[in-house]
Amino acid sequence: MNPLLSLLPASKRKGMNARLAQHFAYISSQTGDQPLSSHLSRFLCRYGYGRSAESASMGESGQDFAAVRIHKSVCCFVLCDGVGLSYRGDFAARYLGSSLLDWLEEGRDLSADQLRMHLERLASTATEELNRQPLGHESGLMRSVLEDKRRQGSQSMYICGRIELPKRGTRGRLRLAWQGDSRLRLWNGTEEISELFDHTFSTAERWSTSRGPIGGKPHWYERSIPADMAMRLQVYSDGLSDLDPIREPVPDEQIQVLLDASHTGGLDDDAAFIELQW
Template identity: 35%
Template sequence: MEKFHTSQHTEIPVTSRELGPLRLRYAYARSRETQLDGEAGQDYLSYLFKDGQLSFSICDGVSMSFCGQLASKYLGEELVSFMEKADCSGTEGAGMQRELQQVMKEITAPATEMINRYELPASIGGLFREVLEEKRRIGSETTFVCGRVRTASNQEDGGLELVLAWMGDTKIRLWQDAVERSDRLSGDFSKWNRWSTLKGSMGEGPFVYKTTLRPRGAASINRIQIYTDGLHAYDEWTRPPGDEELMQLVREAYASPDSDDLTFLELSW
């Protein structure tokens, strides 16, 4: 078993891990301003590899809500626990979608209690503190992508079952070698779709994508990339980056005038 989550105060350079048939690459970096101020990033990456199954989540806290890093960390851990045991039966994962909607509603009570207990740093005062206390009343919010990969049932060719769920504008890109197949995803990627510690799901979703990944076959994808808006420069790329190229994108994101927190996760097999 391997369990991992990012510290919201520490950068992670491009890192690779081999977990069963899967190869993971991930990176994490706070925005330039957040690093200089020594504050917590609002992104959160977490995964659990257990009994040959990988469950994972990426959450991007909403900066205009109350301390978005709180919602992203809280929901991120809940999503990994949910994906570990979720019922993904059915061709479109409809059962999991309903179950996830219910879970996101049920956890609002303990999440709101967590928000109400949270003590703002003593260094925050004046008008800024008043604004944050006003925001506390409407809760903390986050967008997310979560998923699971495991050996598909009744598959003799080593096929893997993939299920993804998301709300928000975090990017998901699917690849068949160097050919992008992201058009297979259907659903809205609006930033207004999100989870709130007070209200539960907001907007539309969650959206679900489910497929079987086979080691052979012209139509099979073999790489998934998920990344938050801090790495938006990668949107223009038409091929997967190498490790050094990815690290260069991270460095350029830090130097950019619109520097933002970024998280990158890639699964390949």
């Protein structure tokens, strides 16, 4: 049996066998919630999405965006947190996230410098697309204010990565990149090693449709993956900050409680969650 099967509840293991899906794709809907769900292949992937109580009650899109693509032994993922005070943070999160996912899947010349150049080039095409987005039915002073905000650009923070599992006789590769204050956590087996990323998270760092990366250069982390090492990677936006002090694996139902936030009348902020184990 695939060793990752033992990490799933018995109800989810039922019916799973050696013919596990080799391809998987998840893209969050910003107009609805995604209950905590799991996918098992050579990776165990858990993912979920929840809009803030305010966004849900007003029928607005969430500012977060999350996506995962798995093709056999390669997994690419992205989690973006749109900046609400910018113009259409939901647009920036979706546009940036989709582009980063495509860039990671191509897998050519992946490096911090190449990422920076990609994000700088992306700003011009994003601005063109943003300018095509309708302003709505506002007129007069309100329309002038919105036009000015649109000129200043739409912004988003992000975490993204590409995981290449070890093949016979060779090690795998893990690459991660980020700007902003979304959570990025990593475990070797049961030992959390997230201190590797200490002092690299700041709300002043993000990507802008008008300026590209701002507040600093993208942070980049790269390492090999030994064949005999179990690892766990967890990324989530600040709507799930209650997870911050928890170092042990969290059951599905407890993460769902945090996504529902029924104990507090709904989420104070949008929440996106991705966890990968291999």
